[in-house]
Amino acid sequence: MDLDDSPEQAQYRATVRSWIEQHRSSAPPARGDAEDAAYIERRRTWQREMAEEGLVGVTWPKEFGGQGRGPLEQVIVNQELNAADAPGVIDVIGIGLMGPCIIAHGSEEQKSRYLAPMLHADEVWCQLFSEPGAGSDLAAVQTRAVKQEDGNWALTGQKVWTTNAQFSAYGMCLARTDADVPKHKGLTMFIVPMDAEGVSTHGLRQVSGEAEFNEVFLDGVVVGGDEMVVGGVGNGWMTALTVLMFERVMIGLSAEGFGYSADRFAPALAAVPHARTDKEVRKRFGQLSAELLAIRFAGFRALSALENGQIPGPEAGLSKITTVNAAIAAGELLADVLGPDALDESGEWAYMISFLPGLKSAGGTEAILRNTVGERVLGLPPEPRLDKGIPFAELRAKEKQAVAS
């Protein structure tokens, strides 16, 4: 059992650390307002500087501008950024989900066109999956894509909860190309230029008051021909599943990246004399800290499996549930200890407390994750479904009838 860096990894870490030390002073703060264009611009510049140093897309193959290194080197970069309290990439969705998706399912042309500008934050990406009528049941998306006579695809529909859409160049959009087949079958994944005619983006304010996510209307948006399809027409569900898998692992393993770590909460409690001696406070802190420490080591287990060419076990998927709930427990505890001051919106904790209830849903709700693990990992039978094998158009009619009666 070994957690220490190998000599090569130690060398890599030293290089990364010294680069961050040299550039730390020009880095923007790790946290800022998603609607402040100047702040976003600074974050993009920071990502570009990191990319030029080879600190973005560390695990991507070299031919696509990555470093061709292992997941452990990516973790080393994350750890060093955290330790320096410097921000990571602004385009978490592109670098974490859409880049890997294009590498897995995209054409050669798509790879050479999109990956390099993504790495350098010249083009930021968003995920146009969820709709008002399709979240957990993502395959129920209604955004229609119709092929026109000139071979171009035109998209019409509404997307919601789209993080980063306000400054994105492209969106990866799940749309329906055939409503006369069962719902998982008639889907296709498209690349949508966010500046195309007919795309309109409106910020949606969240619990914190900030608008990090958006609703995006697509009104007859002509995106181009088949060169804008990722993974083949009618294969959209497969492509979406790849993205969802990356998303859950990313959220589950990035507890520390979000700043949810026992080492961060401890000083806040240690500074309050009455908290330190309060048995109940200590018990709650001890329990939630054990969960957060477990997540750290679950991450190491997953990495170790990847390094050995194995697939991470179920602990990786369950990490998201643990991360979110342990962080919620930490926010509750801090607010109990500090009183309403913890809820002061200019302070350190209010944003975290406001962000977490939504994070419980983002990237798959807790109930959906438990279903997935129960069925895929444990082999428990799924619940009976009423939508199997029914053409999507018919299904919609039935649902409308059910709500009406």
Add this chain to the structure above:
Amino acid sequence: MNLSLSDEQVFLRDAARGALSRFDTLEAARTGLEDAATLPDLWPTAVEAGWPGMLIPEDAGGAGLAPFDAMLVAEEIGRALAGVPFLGVLPATVLLAAGGDDRLAAVAGGQTRVAYVPARPPGDLDEPEWTTDAAGGGRGPAFQAGGAEGALALSGRAAYVPDAHGAELLVVIAVDERGEPVAAVVEAGASGVAVEHVQRYDATRSLAHVTLEGAPARPLSCSTEDMGRAWHLAQALIAAEAVGTVAAAHEMMLAYAKERFTFGRAIGSYQAVKHEIVEVLRQLENARSLLFYAGWAGERRPEEFALAASAARTSAGGALDMAARANINVHGGIGATWEHDAPLYFRRAQVTRRLVGGHGDAADRVAGELLLVADAAQG
């Protein structure tokens, strides 16, 4: 980074599972409740497998293995609900090895059986005061070390000491008149020593109240760190045992959820059942991750061992409590019967939670250790 088990560790684990599978440990856990005489003596099995000497250095006759290796064996013991002298034995061997006792070879070879009489090291808030588990619950003062020059004598009492019954040597942590901890060896047969066998609720846990009244003792030259480490090793072993027990209970409820049908469907298809079983898995995997932390700290980061072992116990203990009840619940009425195995896991959970400082104390120490680190960072 490599967290996979080495070939030797896989062999050690499989051998432990194989050795214990020669006994019907579950049946013994049940019949032992009514007639302790029916419990198999698993000490010869432990000796044959080399467990008493696992943590004793090779040059002293042991196998020179690491805490994580002992945790692998503990996990198998917990999985089988086996009543093997182990949890109480290994911390004693570590103290004897640290103190360079001359009977180490006999202890490693199993000719001489030892037991650790635990004392809880002070945490961040306690007065520098060592305590023992008291009969009737709570904490009592640690054993007092006194006696004339060159003739150490110990007095005091510790309750619910694992594996003390049947041990020939007791390794006791006491405090001297200045409150400083001392480790010492007491012959179980010496005058002034009473080891009262107590059985509570779980036949697979052999417990004893140890009372010393001016018992003659031989001091061991152990450091305060060694004495703290023995306590935390016991916490890590309890965590590992619990992980094994949870894994077994999880397999059991999962199998039942697939074969029991109600309303025309397997009960595992209902979310209430499915999500409960997934929750057991979540807690199990978290606890397992922390066993890696404890194992790694035990070997490479001794200054983090208290935190890691306490976190492992907190997590594994919670998982055990939850899994033991979930297992009965998923089984419905049959799960609540004497003949069924589910209650045996429940009994194990009930007693485990209250041993060696108790489950709640581990969570408190996680908090305390983290607060100490925060203080140090503040300067």
